Each structure stands twice: as C-alpha cells, then as structure tokens.
C-alpha cells in the first residue's frame with residue numbers, strides 16, 4: 001500500500017467527481033443560497049443521501065451565508081459534519097471462550113468472501129477459527145466456503161445441499177467448542193425461494209444459537225455491496241427489522257463511484273460500519289475508519305483529484 005490508505009484508494013471514483021464540483025463551486029465568492037442548492041445536488045449525486053446532504057448544506061449556511069468561502073473552508077466544514085454523522089466505530093471485545101459472528105446479506109453482496117477474509121485476519125492474530133457453511137441453498141456456496149477455509153487455515157462444518165442451515169450453525173457451534181476454537185463465523189444464504197423464507201431461516205439460526213447461550217450471536221454483520229448506493233439503505237432497514245444487526249460490512253468499495261452512500265447508510269441507521277471490502281483478495285478487508293473515509297471523500301489536497 002502506498003501513502004494513501006486502502007479506503008482512500010477505494011474512494012477514488014467517488015471522490016473525483018465531487019472534488020471537481022466543489023472546486024468549481026467554492027472559489028472564494030460570497031456564499032449564496034444558489035451555491036448551497038448546487039452543493040446539495042452535488043452531494044446527492046455523490047450518493048451521500050438527501051438527509052446528509054441537507055445537513056451538510058445547513059451547516060455551511062449557518063456558518064458562512066453571505067461570507068466568502070474558499071474550497072478549503074468548505075471542505076473542512078463538510079468533513080467535520082460528515083465525521084459527526086458517522087457512528088463512532090466500536091471494536092467489540094471478543095467473547096470468551098467462543099466469539100460467534102453471524103454474517104447475513106443478499107446474494108452476491110460478498111458474505112462468503114468477507115468470511116474468508118475475516119478468517120484470514122483472525123487466524124493471523126493467532127485465533128482458532130471455525131466456519132459454518134450455512135448457505136445450504138446453493139451447492140457452489142459450500143464449495144466456495146471450503147476453499148476459503150483452506151486458504152485461511154480455518155476449520156469448517158458443512159452439511160449437504162438443502163439441509164437445515166440452523167442445524168449447520170448448531171453443529172458448528174458445538175464442534176468449535178469441542179475443538180477449542182475461539183471464533184465461529186457463520187455463513188448464510190442470501191436468497192431462498194422468497195424473502196419471507198430467508199428471514200425465517202435467519203431468525204431460526206439465531207434462535208437455535210440462543211438455545212446454547214442467549215448472548216449469541218455476539219455480532220450480526222450485514223454485508224452490503226457498496227455499489228448498491230442508496231438502495232443499500234432500504235436493504236439494511238429491511239434486514240434490521242427481522243434480525244437485529246450489530247454492524248455493517250460495505251464491500252466492493254473499490255471501483256464503485258457510490259462510496260458516498262456509506263454516509264447515508266450510517267446516518268440513516270446509526271449502525272457502525274465495521275469492515276470495508278476493497279478487493280477480491282484475501283487481504284482486501286480493512287477495518288472502517290471514520291477519518292480515512294471522510295478524508296477519502298473530502299480530501300485536503302486540492303491537486304490530487
């Protein structure tokens with residue numbers, strides 16, 4: 001990695017357009033309502049969401065209406081407001097003796113890949129990781145998770161295609177305990193015959209885990225595809241209604257021009273973003289950093305966009 005963080009690199013496309021527009025907008029002239037309106041439009045185009053866009057333009061209006069504003073001042077204020085809108089990331093402590101993480105999300109969001117990357121990361125920390133092949137709906141899903149288990153050195157519990165995913169989670173939990181694992185990552189399906197089925201299946205996994213210990217799962221991470229932009233917000237709300245989430249993983253930030261949506265997601269739901277996926281490789285998962293994100297979207301350096 002170069003001078004810039006992976007998050008900064010991942011936000012390149014999202015940042016470029018926004019930077020260009022901000023530079024044109026704030027050239028040191030006095031701030032007018034028209035400029036604020038233009039700003040709102042730019043921010044909405046950058047997928048930050050209507051709520052956050054209005055919040056940012058309001059902050060600028062309060063501070064500077066009628067006064068000369070250059071790009072540096074505007075940027076600093078936008079960054080400050082964005083920072084306040086993002087929930088403080090909290091790294092949950094690992095539960096002892098076995099930390100259980102349930103990973104959910106729609107098909108193709110990046111659940112299985114994220115689990116593979118997490119397994120690698122945790123293994124590198126010296127943790128003993130067990131994977132549960134809870135996506136029993138697709139044959140390829142079980143094989144894919146096995147591949148990640150091999151690559152990360154994790155154990156895996158799998159049943160056959162079409163079996164009960166809650167039973168897989170239950171068995172994996174017990175196997176993890178028996179084998180002295182300290183981390184269990186549970187993969188799940190992203191699509192069943194219909195959405196009600198999926199939510200029921202996920203709820204059942206939670207219920208069955210809780211029979212072992214009411215504190216389970218310690219983390220429930222919803223994986224969302226960063227390129228989904230605004231639609232991710234509706235997706236998150238819909239999952240959160242049925243399955244209480246503890247945090248988000250935003251994948252495919254690399255290559256997406258919709259990185260601004262991270263702000264909308266965090267703002268609308270108050271859920272911490274725990275991890276960010278920045279590529280398909282095993283090491284392409286980084287902890288979310290509010291500062292890196294805000295600097296990546298509203299860079300201090302003028303020339304670099």
Ligand SMILES: Nc1nc2c(ncn2[C@@H]2O[C@H](COP(=O)(O)OP(=O)(O)O)[C@@H](O)[C@H]2O)c(=O)[nH]1
Pocket residue numbers: 105106107108109110111112113114190223251252253254255276277278279280284
């Ligand atoms: N570029 C990029 N691709 C990703 C990322 N995360 C996952 N993918 C790709 O997205 C596709 C779907 O991922 P998968 O883990 O199978 O999704 P699942 O259906 O939610 O389990 C795969 O081709 C992954 O390689 C990411 O952060 N960046």
Ligand SMILES: [Mg+2]
Pocket residue numbers: 111112113135141188
């Ligand atoms: Mg999968």
